Amino acid sequence: MEHLVRHAVTTIRERYPEPLSLDALAQNAMVSKYHFLRVFSRVTGVTPGRFLTAVRLQEAKRLLLSTSLNVADISARVGYSSTGSFTRRFTELVGLPPTRYRQLSLAARDATPAPPRCGRCAPPAR
Template sequence: MEHLVQHAVTTIRERYWEPLSLDELARSAMVSKYYFLRVFTRVTGVTPGRFLCAVRLQEAKRLLLSTSLTVTDISVRVGYSSTGSFTRRFTEWVGLSPTQYRKLSLAPGDKREQPAPTETVVPDPAPRVRGSGSVTGVLRTAGTVLSPVYVGAFDSSMLQGTPASWTNASASGRFTLARVPAGTWYIHAVAHGHHPECAAQAELTPLTATVGPVRVKSEAVHRLGITLTPPDWTRPPILSALMDLDPQPMAA
């Protein structure tokens, strides 16, 4: 039944600004909404509602970087009827408010109107709790990585929000996440580069990996192997602002 999920994902990506409901997506797949929900969640790792929200926020990030539209206008364009609801969800899932994200990502020479100089806002790690361990491992990739690899411990299988701990590393090398609070986390890694399957693309390809859930225990060291690959259609968009901090490629 994977083709039903792929059809639903295509619908979400093409009509994200519409008030798509679980009932409507299930009807288009001609199955019960309960069966559709189970299959969609099994294939993508998230519910249809969370996938839809991620696609909307990804488009909002693009509009913040490429246009001078106000936050209110952007919230309407991506399907929100309330600017307040949009701003709260964007801040929670991206790790910065829409205004902070726009200021953080402005590059020298940007043709849009530059804001007054301000201190750069960088997403801080989530508050640490008592008792922590560490996660260490080896990064691998079948492609060519041309940017730092950001690795972080997140509380969701989606790459969203603020990590509990993060670091950057070189591809095909070791990484260590120190002081990861005891608990259950997903270890996400992302970089920009080229992959043989995407050789025809002129732009850099995101290379990602997710391992988890990982149960981190206090004072324990957890060892993982992570292989970066291009995301396929089943993966929700990357939302965490941490992964947008350095989009410029390194010298080959």
């Protein structure tokens, strides 16, 4: 049955922007939704819905740090039909609203000093 979960995880990771329901995932695995839910939860430790949310929020965090897209565009790209729902869920699970996450993460990245250069890599002294 672990192959069933591996297939579902791959499906979720590839199709996270789409509206993926428990029914659709179970149907794709060709088992009842109740059996699918039990097996998925036992193998992964979380429900398919929580796993989907985690994948979506991980991608949202990546987009917040690597693009200049606004929160509404990011929420739509990761599969949320409502920016308010996305912001509420992001804040609940990450601990910060998306815009604040972006601000703090970028500020921390910019404030991190460059690693010291090795003696072999340093430019020659004059």
